[in-house]
Amino acid sequence: MIEFHNVFFSYQPDKEILKNINLKINKGELLAIIGPNGAGKTTLLKHINGLLKPQKGYVKVLGMNTKETTVATLARHVGFVFQNPDHQLFAETVEKEIMFALINFNFPEHEIKERVERILHELDLVKYRNKSPFVLSGGERKRVALASVLCYDPSILILDEPTIGQDYRQKLNLINLISKLNKEGKTVIIVTHDIEFVADFIPRCIIMSDGRIIADGPTEEVLTNSKLLLENSLLLPQLVEISLALDINPPTINFEKLCSIIKKIIEMKEL
Amino acid sequence: MKIFEFEYKCETSIIHKLDPRAKLVYVILFTVLTIYFTNPLILLLIFLSSVPMAILGKIVRKWLISIKSSLFFIIFIFLFNFIGIFWTTGKIIDTIIISIAMTIRFISLISIFSIFFLSTSPEDLMQSMIKLKIPYEYVLTFNMAIRFVPTLAREAQTIIDAQRSRGLEFEKGNIFQKVKKYIPILIPLIISSLRRAEVIADAMESRAFGASKTRSFLYTLTMSKKDFIFISICIITFTIFLFLRMFSYIQ
Ligand SMILES: Nc1ncnc2c1ncn2[C@@H]1O[C@H](COP(=O)(O)OP(=O)(O)OP(=O)(O)O)[C@@H](O)[C@H]1O
Ligand SMILES: [Mg+2]
Numbered sequence: 001m002i003e004f005h006n007v008f009f010s011y012q013p014d015k016e017i018l019k020n021i022n023l024k025i026n027k028g029e030l031l032a033i034i035g036p037n038g039a040g041k042t043t044l045l046k047h048i049n050g051l052l053k054p055q056k057g058y059v060k061v062l063g064m065n066t067k068e069t070t071v072a073t074l075a076r077h078v079g080f081v082f083q084n085p086d087h088q089l090f091a092e093t094v095e096k097e098i099m100f101a102l103i104n105f106n107f108p109e110h111e112i113k114e115r116v117e118r119i120l121h122e123l124d125l126v127k128y129r130n131k132s133p134f135v136l137s138g139g140e141r142k143r144v145a146l147a148s149v150l151c152y153d154p155s156i157l158i159l160d161e162p163t164i165g166q167d168y169r170q171k172l173n174l175i176n177l178i179s180k181l182n183k184e185g186k187t188v189i190i191v192t193h194d195i196e197f198v199a200d201f202i203p204r205c206i207i208m209s210d211g212r213i214i215a216d217g218p219t220e221e222v223l224t225n226s227k228l229l230l231e232n233s234l235l236l237p238q239l240v241e242i243s244l245a246l247d248i249n250p251p252t253i254n255f256e257k258l259c260s261i262i263k264k265i266i267e268m269k270e271l
Numbered sequence: 272m273k274i275f276e277f278e279y280k281c282e283t284s285i286i287h288k289l290d291p292r293a294k295l296v297y298v299i300l301f302t303v304l305t306i307y308f309t310n311p312l313i314l315l316l317i318f319l320s321s322v323p324m325a326i327l328g329k330i331v332r333k334w335l336i337s338i339k340s341s342l343f344f345i346i347f348i349f350l351f352n353f354i355g356i357f358w359t360t361g362k363i364i365d366t367i368i369i370s371i372a373m374t375i376r377f378i379s380l381i382s383i384f385s386i387f388f389l390s391t392s393p394e395d396l397m398q399s400m401i402k403l404k405i406p407y408e409y410v411l412t413f414n415m416a417i418r419f420v421p422t423l424a425r426e427a428q429t430i431i432d433a434q435r436s437r438g439l440e441f442e443k444g445n446i447f448q449k450v451k452k453y454i455p456i457l458i459p460l461i462i463s464s465l466r467r468a469e470v471i472a473d474a475m476e477s478r479a480f481g482a483s484k485t486r487s488f489l490y491t492l493t494m495s496k497k498d499f500i501f502i503s504i505c506i507i508t509f510t511i512f513l514f515l516r517m518f519s520y521i522q
Pocket of ligand 2: 042160
C-alpha cells in the first residue's frame, strides 16, 4: 500500500534529513509518527504524495512509484492536511475553500454541492459556511483546512499535527471522526506531539529521531519502552510514569488494565 | 518549484570579511554601470566582472541558484521587451539586440545583489547603516525585511506544497489560467506575513522596544586597509568601464 525502501533525502547537499527510511503501511491502518522537532516527520510525509521525491531508494503508494507520478495524481488518493492552516486558506468563504480541491479534481457540479454540504455538517462548520476563513479562530481554521481535504474522500489521509489548538470537545470530535474514517477502511497517518492522544487512541506508533525511524510497532510496546523515549527527549505517557513509580512491570498504557493492577496491589496490602 | 536563495550563511572568505560599506560602494557603482550601459557586450563584461566576486566569496553554488531561480523573470523580461520593441519599431535585429541587453542587465543586477546579500550578515549591514546616520527605526525595518526573505521563501514553498496537495496543477492551462493559479499562493502568503508582522510588533513592544531615545550596541564596525583597497579596485574598474563608453563613441 505505502512502501518506503531505503529512502534518503536532503534539502541541502551536505545535510541529510531522511536517512535510510524503510517503512510499510497497509491499507486501513491507523498509525502515529512522533519525534522531536526537526526529526524529519513532515519531510517524510511529503514523500507520500510526491511533493518531495527520494534522492536514493523509492517510495511506492498504491503501487505507483512517486518518482513517476504527478503530485495531482497522487493527491487524488492521498489527502494531506498541513500543520498550519494559514498555509492553505485563501478563498472568500469557507464554502468556496472546501470547493477548491473538488473543482481541481473535476467533480461534477451536483456532487460538489452534495459533498460540501456533508462535510460542513460532519465538521460542525455549517454556521461559518458564508464567513471568510480568515476571521475564524485558530482551531476553527484548522477544521476548515481538514474539511477542504476530507471532502474529496481520499483513501489515505495524512494529518500533520491535527490536535494543536483544539479544545477538549473538538479533540474528542476529531478522535471520533478519525476512528470513523478508519472504520470505513481509510488509512490514516497522524504526526503529533500529543503522546497521550497516541497512547489512548492509535494502535501503531513510529518514533523518528534525527532522520531515522528508531521504533515501529504496536503503541503498547513502543510507548512503554521508557528508556527509548527518555533517550530521545520524549515525554512518557502518564500511565507509564505511574506504572514505573509503582514498580509495575511491564508498564502499561491501558487505563483499565492499570486500574485493575493497582486495585490488586491495594487489596494485597490490606490483607 | 524552487524559490530564491538569498540566505546569508556564516562563512569566512575575503568577501565576507569586507566592511559592508565597502561592498555597498561596489553595489552602487556597478548598479549605476548596468543601468548606464545599453551595449550587450559591455553589459556582459559587467556581469562577468561579478563572477570572481562569487568565486572569492565561496558562494558560487548559492549565487548560481539565485540566478537560476530568477529564470522565470529573465524569460519574461526578454519576451516583454521583444514584443514591446518589435511592436513599436518593427526592426527585428535591433529588437533582438536590445532585448538581449535588457536581459543581461537584469541578470547582472541579480548577480550583484545576491553577492552582496549572500556575503553580508544582517547584523553587519545594520551596523553600517547606523554608521551612515540612518534613523534606527528605518534600519531595523530594512533589516527585518531582509532577514525574513528566507522565512518568506520557505513559507511560499510550504504554501505551494499545500495547494498542490489539494490538486492544484501549475503545469496545466494557458497563460491566463496559469496566472490565476497564483492567487491561492499569494493570498495565504500575504495573510500569514501580516499575521506574523502583527505578532512580531507585539512581541517587540512587550520587550520595551522604543522605550528610551538612545540605545546601546553590542558591537561596532571599523574600515580597514583591505576595505580601502577593495574600494579602490571598484572605482578603477568603474572608471575603465566609463572609458569603454567613450571609446565606443569614438568608434
Ligand atoms: N524547505 C526546507 N529547506 C531546507 N531545510 C528544511 C526545509 N524544510 C525543513 N527543513 C529542515 O529539515 C529538518 C526536518 O524538518 P521537518 O519539518 O521534517 O521536521 P519535523 O519533524 O516535521 O519537525 P516539527 O515537529 O517541528 O514539525 C529541519 O532541520 C528543517 O530545518
Ligand atoms: Mg513538522
